[in-house]
Amino acid sequence: MLILGIESSCDETAAALVRDGRTVLSSVIATSVAEHAVYGGVVPEIASRRHTESIVQVTRQAFQEAGLTPREVDAVAVTSAPGLIGALLVGVNFAKAAAYGLGVPLIPVHHVRGHIAANYIAHPNLVPPFLCLCVSGGTTALVDVKTYTQMEVLGATRDDSVGECFDKVARVLDLGYPGGPPLDRIGRTGNDKAYPFPRAHVQNSDLDLSFSGLKTAVINLAHNARQKGEPLSIPDLAASFSAAVSDSLVPRSMAALSLTGYDKLAVAGGVAANSRIRADLSAACQDRGISLFLPPLSLCGDNAAMIGCQGYYEYQAGKRGDLSLNAFATMDISRG
Numbered sequence: 525m526l527i528l529g530i531e532s533s534c535d536e537t538a539a540a541l542v543r544d545g546r547t548v549l550s551s552v553i554a555t556s557v558a559e560h561a562v563y564g565g566v567v568p569e570i571a572s573r574r575h576t577e578s579i580v581q582v583t584r585q586a587f588q589e590a591g592l593t594p595r596e597v598d599a600v601a602v603t604s605a606p607g608l609i610g611a612l613l614v615g616v617n618f619a620k621a622a623a624y625g626l627g628v629p630l631i632p633v634h635h636v637r638g639h640i641a642a643n644y645i646a647h648p649n650l651v652p653p654f655l656c657l658c659v660s661g662g663t664t665a666l667v668d669v670k671t672y673t674q675m676e677v678l679g680a681t682r683d684d685s686v687g688e689c690f691d692k693v694a695r696v697l698d699l700g701y702p703g704g705p706p707l708d709r710i711g712r713t714g715n716d717k718a719y720p721f722p723r724a725h726v727q728n729s730d731l732d733l734s735f736s737g738l739k740t741a742v743i744n745l746a747h748n749a750r751q752k753g754e755p756l757s758i759p760d761l762a763a764s765f766s767a768a769v770s771d772s773l774v775p776r777s778m779a780a781l782s783l784t785g786y787d788k789l790a791v792a793g794g795v796a797a798n799s800r801i802r803a804d805l806s807a808a809c810q811d812r813g814i815s816l817f818l819p820p821l822s823l824c825g826d827n828a829a830m831i832g833c834q835g836y837y838e839y840q841a842g843k844r845g846d847l848s849l850n851a852f853a854t855m856d857i858s859r860g
């Protein structure tokens with residue numbers, strides 16, 4: 525079954541052609557990230573405009589690269605939630621028109637389910653059930669992936685997402701947007717014990733997380749050092765910050781594995797690219813005999829291949845959209 529996947533939930537306009545959920549024939553991404561960088565974060569209106577301008581060309585290119593024609597498509601899958609509403613609407617309306625024009629089914633896909641599915645593309649042997657640590661710009665959650673389409677959130681952030689925390693810290697340090705990649709790169713040369721940042725615990729919850737206190741601690745430290753004219757080591761700060769994030773994510777992932785009894789952990793979302801988190805999860809999983817599934821860096825960020833992949837499994841489960849399909853800024857992953 526050939527699926528055209530469409531993704532436009534944030535600042536990437538993407539189209540992909542995916543065969544039977546696991547084989548990516550083409551995957552094209554146009555990003556407006558450079559325009560947002562000037563403002564220190566995504567400007568929703570700019571993102572929507574760029575999606576409108578790029579979506580036709582990106583889709584054409586996906587067909588060209590796969591050597592296929594639109595008439596060969598069996599279904600169109602599209603990210604319909606969660607994300608920036610104006611951005612989502614561009615992809616949803618384009619996908620509706622494409623499905624209607626081609627006379628094929630339309631499949632709405634939850635964006636974070638798509639991030640999880642990126643692991644199916646990278647790891648042919650990965651099948652549910654498993655635990656997934658979802659860490660992106662909008663989501664931080666431990667998800668019990670019971671089947672391809674049945675999921676339950678076991679723990680989640682009570683405040684900021686981990687990606688947002690990376691982006692805000694980087695902004696204060698003038699490292700640009702998005703902040704995760706430079707903090708990751710610079711932190712590799714720093715001392716991760718130089719700055720003792722807090723590791724937050726959520727009362728009465730072993731699996732929920734909190735990052736707003738850590739974010740504030742880093743920002744206060746940077747402001748205080750600047751006001752007093754004291755030296756601040758950016759590599760040490762980046763390393764200490766990444767260590768604090770990882771110390772929050774890794775033990776909770778291990779606790780969720782104990783709770784579910786699973787021996788498989790997958791990681792999904794943009795922050796899954798972080799080298800410190802990848803290394804710490806690898807070590808913890810190795811100690812416990814857990815199989816760890818990490819997406820390649822090329823599939824950590826937003827793309828449409830993951831939407832085509834998850835769309836296949838949603839289709840198998842009977843999910844369909846029609847011309848009344850709407851986009852939603854928020855949506856529980858269990859409702860997907």
Ligand code: KG4
Binds near residue numbers: 661686797
């Ligand atoms: O999954 P994604 O591309 O978009 C959403 O669906 O939200 O995630 C974007 C987030 C940004 O906050 C970005 O700073 C972060 O992923 N990120 C990283 C790294 N690469 C991207 N965070 C930490 N370390 C990285 N290497």
